[in-house]
Amino acid sequence: MSDNLANEPARVAAMYRTMLVIRAFEEAAGENFFAGNVRGSVHQYIGEEGIAVGICENLRDDDYLTSNHRGHGHSIAKGAHPRAMMLELFGKAGGTSNGKGGSMHIADFSVGMLGANGVIADGCTISVGAAQALRLRGKDSIVVNFIGDGGINRGPFMEALNWAKIYNLPVLFVCENNQIAASTTTRLVTAGEGIAARALSFDVPAVTIDGNDLFEVDRTAARVVSEIRNGSGPQLIQAMTYRLRGHFAHDKAGYRDPAEVDEALKHEPMGRVEAWLRDNGMSDADISQLQSEVKAEIDSYVEDAMNAPWPDASLAFTDVQDVGAPQAGEAVQ
Amino acid sequence: MSDNLANEPARVAAMYRTMLVIRAFEEAAGENFFAGNVRGSVHQYIGEEGIAVGICENLRDDDYLTSNHRGHGHSIAKGAHPRAMMLELFGKAGGTSNGKGGSMHIADFSVGMLGANGVIADGCTISVGAAQALRLRGKDSIVVNFIGDGGINRGPFMEALNWAKIYNLPVLFVCENNQIAASTTTRLVTAGEGIAARALSFDVPAVTIDGNDLFEVDRTAARVVSEIRNGSGPQLIQAMTYRLRGHFAHDKAGYRDPAEVDEALKHEPMGRVEAWLRDNGMSDADISQLQSEVKAEIDSYVEDAMNAPWPDASLAFTDVQDVGAPQAGEAVQ
Amino acid sequence: MSEMTYAEAARLALREEMQRDPLVWALGEDLGYEGGMAGQYRGLQEEFGDDRIVDTPISESTIMGAAVGAALAGTRPIAEMRFSDFAMCAVDELVNQAAKARYMFGGQGRVPMVARMPIGIRGGIAAQHSQSPEAWYTHVPGLVVVTPSTPANNRGLLKASIRCDDPVVYMEHKGLWGMKGEVDEADQSETPLGEGDTVRSGGDLTIVSWSAQLGVTVEAAELLAGDGISAEVIDLRTLWPWDRDLVMASAARTGKLLVVHEAVRVGGFGGEIAAEVAEELGIPVARLGGERIPIPFSIPLEEAYKIKADRIASRARDLLA
Amino acid sequence: MSEMTYAEAARLALREEMQRDPLVWALGEDLGYEGGMAGQYRGLQEEFGDDRIVDTPISESTIMGAAVGAALAGTRPIAEMRFSDFAMCAVDELVNQAAKARYMFGGQGRVPMVARMPIGIRGGIAAQHSQSPEAWYTHVPGLVVVTPSTPANNRGLLKASIRCDDPVVYMEHKGLWGMKGEVDEADQSETPLGEGDTVRSGGDLTIVSWSAQLGVTVEAAELLAGDGISAEVIDLRTLWPWDRDLVMASAARTGKLLVVHEAVRVGGFGGEIAAEVAEELGIPVARLGGERIPIPFSIPLEEAYKIKADRIASRARDLLA
């Protein structure tokens, strides 16, 4: 991906487009969950698009990314193809994992996306090890790990902070602080000032930014990523944001005040980028053109996913292991 | 145990005596390990006696204590009987666990000693739960957890710090910082300024003291324990000290400079208390009298342990569980 | 008698035990507002307060470790892990502490806690949310392992587990939350731990199963009845201790044993039962369990993992052939 | 041929593989100066540097999790857990990540790592340092489980495990560290994973065992020989995949099977083997394993847990009676 130049309109428009793709993908995922086409847990990234896009804009394909349960936006921003992802959500052949993983296990190793994860904070320990591998292999790539503000209270994350620092590893921890974990207000279960203070206690530089401001995320990522690539050791970015939807598609989020959501909508990231584009020569026509273009693109992926074949049942028995692999079919006798 | 009054000689002499008991117990444990009378791992507390004694002097029998692998000193200071402990080390009937646990599993529930522990940092999570139980039961007791400077890098400890704070639990974490974990210099694997800084990042008040100064430990514990008993919530004391012996009896500790040990010997805790007692009216005769008295006491326990019967083999099959218990003897058919 | 779901029956049991004993409490993530994944804690925080239904941070090791400490310190905690998959983040606290504390300390302490960790396939939640590791915990001295199969026994077994002085690994099945059944609210008795239940009598073979797989096994018994084969079906309900006498008596009578479970066959608890019966009775035995693969996400793949009634029936026929 | 200990053979294998492949590395506590609890890493940090023999903080979850990440990122890490008991602090990373990553991601990644976790009784280290949980890992799809029994196969199996593209749970036995045996240093070949070894031929019954229990089983075979009973003894060496063909062929020939392991009998891997043999051959089977108790500290209690040669011999006689 491009270096972080000035915010020339073309570059911002490209980021905006990726944000639109994520938003449209998540809307479609939700709709198809309710339509019964997508099973399981669908954790939407709606309202947080600016973070993944602003961070990944500053990464290379050979940088690694590890994600969590809310990984669709991270995956798209890192370059995973939304078509293959949609097929995966539908459990169809041709999905990123051929239907074996589903929403919580999206991965695209070809662009360094090492996987979403169903276990909170496990991506953190995987990240520090991936960084050690990069060093052994003599690469100047870095590893970015996305973790939520609820996830920071799991021990493995704190172990990983310590680990990344003592070995001076090229790891960027991005804490997406949407102030909630499922139905729990994280402030109530998080002692002290929070993640930035904790990171600093490990001597891991930490900065808190407005995650809903694409430009601030982009600027901060540009600086931090290059510092890490140049040997600064691990750093942490706390990106403040807001989860505009429920924890997952089927969560009505009745535990929060609708007024809070209305207020948050005023600060959501898309509109702010849109305004900037308008001020910088993009017409309303261009913008709605782009929006409908993206909408059409995602609709076509849904269409493809609907029509795609199911994976053959025998695929259930492959990709397990080389030594002592199951005899496929044995079960489906 | 007595309240923390001024350091009247009698009280200090009593603490000194407990320190002597611990030192003598550990020397005897080591000798009998080499004599082949004690099996397994014997982690001696030699050089750290001032911490356990200074802390426990300020606790009540109905306060709980959780310990780690180096638990002999903690147990004696909390009031476990060294005779029963010596029998346990020998694996004899009448030991604190009737020989079922050994050195790493000394416990005496009658004085609130909830057990040494063979798994680093597990005492931390057990402690916060014990504190929640005290609250449910309406008790004003507190829980003290001893953890090493190596143990602080395990996630469960960091989770427990957060946990203790958010529920405002009566827990005192005592980090015995002897600067080493087995053969590892902890500075090299510990990011940042260390445990005090980490505790503060959780808003857990932390103070660093000279753990080899019985008086400073006693003073600090008196204040902190009463604050916690009065609802301050968790606090942490980092007691700087030095492990005068190997990690366990059979570790020659060749990884450290003998000069370092010689230097440390100058600051070891016993001598400093001794000096104070001399300045406060205890004669050399009294002191050596006390020393030989304690030595004789511990020797008699070793004697008892040598002569005590082995537990009956059938005891191997008791105390497992009520429901689904093993049929004793089935195995020893 | 009133009809309620498996989840409602669990909620009823917990509520009754919390009313009966002020030292019973629960801790876990999102128990208050959410009321647990399936509403099995619904309303209990309002009723008993947030220090008896405790919302915790995402700290599985501490949820389990704190329960151990709270049990040693005289209360009866229920550590809610949400998924047995997440409970793997707390195996050390369960296996090295909860299961061993009483023994290591020579009987000075007890660990009366319930480690509650739902198992099984619910449909489309894949490899990290669908496992059935019950066999592991049967292998751990000190633990009791319970796998309820109906609303009625989920109530009775949970009551028994809460009252038990041993650490109990309580494994509800996520696929059963919505299962409806009759529960006698007036009856406050426990379903005794360690007692199996003969849910269908028959003379041609004995089929042992538990948890959600039991229902499928009963379906299979119907299919077999169609061919004039009468299968006796036993719901083990508790895996440790398992009802050896009931199973042996039945197997001795029918002369054939089939064990069926959703968990992976290799290393599953079916091996223990089949081996014990083969050792003691020397009769033909067979096992059905999942293939040794992670649980896949996609419908046809997930279906390929499941043990359907027709497969159970055909295995039974082979055994009788 | 030269004589060396089980620990020295492991060190030799690791050194050879690290020389052969610069992407092989190890991480764990106290590997550098201490050289591992039994010297199995001695001198390797000086030779290969501290970024290939990495001394870590006490952070088991991260030792295992980092190994998973490092494997996904193209290296071959060996995660040293020191004791299988401590590995319980990292079960989630091993079972939910290492074992499943390849499958969940549809084959995009591989996890070529070795999770090294010694098992067993060493004498007086009690309940939290003596467990043998190998059965657990046989139950986990994606994992290979290895239990070396001699210096020679500890070298050959460790080489094979390091070269394997699957996550391997490598379980040395703490009681065998000092065991001496002949090793052919010139021979660089692996001991193939999944192949058992018939260490003693016989016609009257087949006894299957592994790890340290194998030696005791061979002793028992000697005792039996004294009574004119000829026992065939098979060292399984790898538990998953286990050498089904070898065991079935032997058991079919002798007509009797006895499985013996140090691990707790209930839920142990002996159940899997006995059940498979009973299902397939319908011959008499028997199992011997530890009682369902935590490992006690005191000598007479620990001895009461162990399965001695005379017990194995008498069980074999019962089986033949």
Ligand SMILES: Cc1ncc(C[n+]2csc(CCOP(=O)(O)OP(=O)(O)O)c2C)c(N)n1
């Ligand atoms: C170890 C573990 N515990 C619990 C869960 C269940 N869970 C899934 S997401 C979630 C909340 C996560 O909150 P946060 O980390 O803030 O991420 P967010 O959902 O807000 O993006 C929980 C508790 C899990 N997946 N893994």
Ligand SMILES: Cc1ncc(C[n+]2csc(CCOP(=O)(O)OP(=O)(O)O)c2C)c(N)n1
């Ligand atoms: C979870 C776990 N990992 C590793 C060990 C092995 N071990 C026992 S003591 C020890 C060092 C502990 O150092 P520290 O916490 O500083 O305590 P100290 O021995 O210095 O008192 C280690 C690594 C263990 N017992 N438990």
Ligand SMILES: [Mg+2]
């Ligand atoms: Mg959040």
Ligand SMILES: [Mg+2]
């Ligand atoms: Mg230390």
